[in-house]
Amino acid sequence: MEFKRARNDNQVTQRRQEILDACKKLLLENGYEDTTLLDVSKLISVGRTTIYNYFPTKEDMFLELCVNECKPIIEEMNDLYDKASKSDPYQSFYDMIITLLKKYKYLFEYYAIYVAKVFGKASEDSIKDFKDNVSTPFREAYGKWLKLVRPDITEDKKKLYCNMLFVFYSGIHNLCHDDIAYTKVCEEFARATVLLIKNK
Numbered sequence: 771m772e773f774k775r776a777r778n779d780n781q782v783t784q785r786r787q788e789i790l791d792a793c794k795k796l797l798l799e800n801g802y803e804d805t806t807l808l809d810v811s812k813l814i815s816v817g818r819t820t821i822y823n824y825f826p827t828k829e830d831m832f833l834e835l836c837v838n839e840c841k842p843i844i845e846e847m848n849d850l851y852d853k854a855s856k857s858d859p860y861q862s863f864y865d866m867i868i869t870l871l872k873k874y875k876y877l878f879e880y881y882a883i884y885v886a887k888v889f890g891k892a893s894e895d896s897i898k899d900f901k902d903n904v905s906t907p908f909r910e911a912y913g914k915w916l917k918l919v920r921p922d923i924t925e926d927k928k929k930l931y932c933n934m935l936f937v938f939y940s941g942i943h944n945l946c947h948d949d950i951a952y953t954k955v956c957e958e959f960a961r962a963t964v965l966l967i968k969n970k
Contacts, residue, residue, distance in 0.1 A: 782824075785824060786824050786825075786834075788814055789810060789814065789821060789824055789825065789831065790831065790834060790835045790838060792810045792813040792814050793805065793810050793831050793832070793835050794835055794839070795813065796809050796810060796813065797832075797835075797880070798876065802832065802880065802883070802884050805828075806828065807821050807822075807825075807827075807828050807831070810831070826893060827891055827892060827893070828888075829888035829889075829891040829892035829896070830892050830893055830896040832884065832888055832892075833885075833888060833892050833896045833897065833899070833900045834896065834899070836877070836880070836881065836885065836900060836904060837899060837900055837903045837904055839877055840877060840881075840903075840904045840908070841903070842874075843870060843874050843877065843908070844904075844907045844908055844911050846869070846870065846873075847866065847870065847908075847911040847912065847915070848911050848914075850862070850865075850866045850869065851866075851911070851914055851915060851918065854866075854915075854918060859918050859919045860919055860964050860967075860968065862918075863915055863918065863919045863964060863967075864960045864961065864964050866915060867935075867956075867959070867960040867963065868956060868957060868960050871939075871956040871959075871960075872953065872956065875952065878939045879939070879942075881936070881939070882936060882939040882941075882942075885900075908932075909928075909929075909932050912928075912931075912932050912935070913928045913932065916928050916931055916932075916967070919964075919967055919968075920967050920968075923967075931963070931966075931967065934963070935963075938959050942955055942956075942959075
């Protein structure tokens with residue numbers, strides 16, 4: 771990959787995206803712990819100091835990648851919400867959870883395992899951007915779904931059920947050694963969530 775110096779805002783945006791694409795490739799191949807800024811710089815044939823012109827730390831790069839990658843999740847949640855069955859909202863809610871957990875498996879996994887760790891090292895601007903563009907919109911979208919299946923749900927309960935999703939996912943990678951086990955555990959979680967909401 772040839773990495774040319776950016777000379778205008780559009781080129782800066784393109785360079786940032788090239789760096790993020792390289793970061794994503796390495797993360798999927800090697801994992802977060804074994805991906806370094808040096809690895810990213812080598813993949814796109816630039817010096818490591820050039821990467822610092824775009825991202826001060828690996829953590830800032832990771833958070834921006836998460837922001838970009840998580841936008842489709844939120845869009846899909848809202849799209850599925852618009853198409854949800856009003857006659858059987860519980861089934862629609864169940865289907866939404868399964869769709870997201872299967873389709874965006876690696877994103878939920880990285881979110882659960884690494885986001886809390888990188889917050890301690892990333893810049894305040896990156897953390898704010900992440901919260902504004904991922905955490906808050908996701909909770910709002912999930913909250914709409916909870917309100918659909920349980921119109922009388924309180925704000926405290928919405929927060930609790932949203933936290934349950936992330937607590938569940940922060941441990942699921944330890945339970946699943948293959949796709950079959952992963953699917954089974956996700957289905958059990960979705961069923962348990964629906965039953966819990968119905969009975970509360």
